[in-house]
Amino acid sequence: MKVFISADIEGTAGIAHWDEAERTHPDWAEFRALMTAEVVAACEGARAAGATEVVVKDAHDSGRNLILDRLPDYVRIVRGWSGHPDAMMFGLDAGFAAAVYTGYHSKAGSEDNPLAHTSNMRISRLLLNGEVASEFTVNALCAAGYGVPSVFLSGDAGICSEARTMVPGLKAVETLEGKGRAATSISPAWSRRLIREGVAEALSGDFTQALQALAERYEVVIEFNNPTDAYRAGWYPGARPHGLRAVAFDHADFAEILRALVFLKA
Template identity: 70%
Template sequence: MKVFISADIEGTAGIATWSEADRDHADYPQFRDLMTAEVVAACEGARAAGATEVVVKDAHDSGRNLMIGRLPDYVRVIRNWSGHPESMMFGLGSDFAAAIYTGYHSKAGTETNPLAHTSTLRISRLILNGEVASEFTVNALSAARHGVPSAFIAGDAGICADARAMVPGIGTVETLEGFGPATISLSPARAQAAIRQGVEAALRGDLSGRLPKRADHYEVVVEYVNPVDAYRASWYPGARKHGPRAVAFEAAEFFEIQRALRFMNS
């Protein structure tokens, strides 16, 4: 059994400020360590459930955050960014049994994590087929495009609630909840133990229903903070202006949405 893990940091237990996610700040090393520990816990849970190979995509910022010397020997790790439209899910294929998400965070425009955002801080909201979308929304649909179920997610309370609504039966561990600029969090040790147990339980369960519903047609609307970014994105082939700070794009295939986002948000 092959398992794919997409690892972010802004939903890691204990995190509360942007400095803790910034590789150029003195606060970062501690949370790089905690991000790695949560990934290792997920790997151990997958192994206990029978995984023979685990592929981890380092999916935060530089793509070079995980302390790779601490990863188990059955893990392959994808670092940095290839430029492929699948972005945080790059490396996933139809031969994987499940996708797992660690360190995930709430979508832009919500209050359940002071670090809530979607892809970049230049975006105020990402709307997919009329619903405000998160990075998990896009990534779970990316996995579904390969026929891969989304089995488990660890992150803040907001993204876990969104994940349960989108993928009924998905395993979740709520690491923290935001209150304005503050967070109330599990202790890292408690979160890591829960992630290990949660991943194992999720992978031992029935994964057949853990695929989000796919549509026959997709429209994505990207609302930017700055109208300058909207103007620039409007030049992507097929994109159109959608108000003073927004750009829309439509396609029948979800991969075309991913391709558009790859260039419109760069």
């Protein structure tokens, strides 16, 4: 059984400030270690459930956050950004049994995490078929396109609630809850234990119900903070204005939505 892990940092237990997520700030060293430890816990849970190989996509910022020497010997690691439309899911294919998400965070416009955002800080909201979407929304649909179910997520309370609603049967571990610029978190050790146990449980049962059905057509709308970003994005073939500071693009194939996002968000 092959398992794919997409690892972010803004939903890691204990995180509360952008300094802790930025590789140029001294605080990042501590939180890259905590991010790594949660990924290792997920790997151990997958192994306990029978995984023979785990592929981890380092999916935060530079894509070069995880401390490699702490990863188990059955893990492959995808670092950096290829430019492929799968982005945070790059390395996934139809040969995987399941997808797991660690360190995930609430969408832009949410108050559930002081670090809530979607893809970058120039986007005020991203909507998919009329619903405000998170990075998890996009990534789980990417996985579904390969026929891979999304079975587990760890992160803030907001994204956990969203993921449970979006994917029936998904198991989620809440690491923190945001209030304004503050976050109340479980301890890192507690988080690692719950992640290890949660991934093992999710992969040991029947997780076929966690495979989402794809819609017949998708419309993505990106609302930017700045009108100049919307103007630039509007030059992508097939994109169109969608009110103030926003562009829209639609297609029947979700893979084409992912392709468009590479350029619309750039």
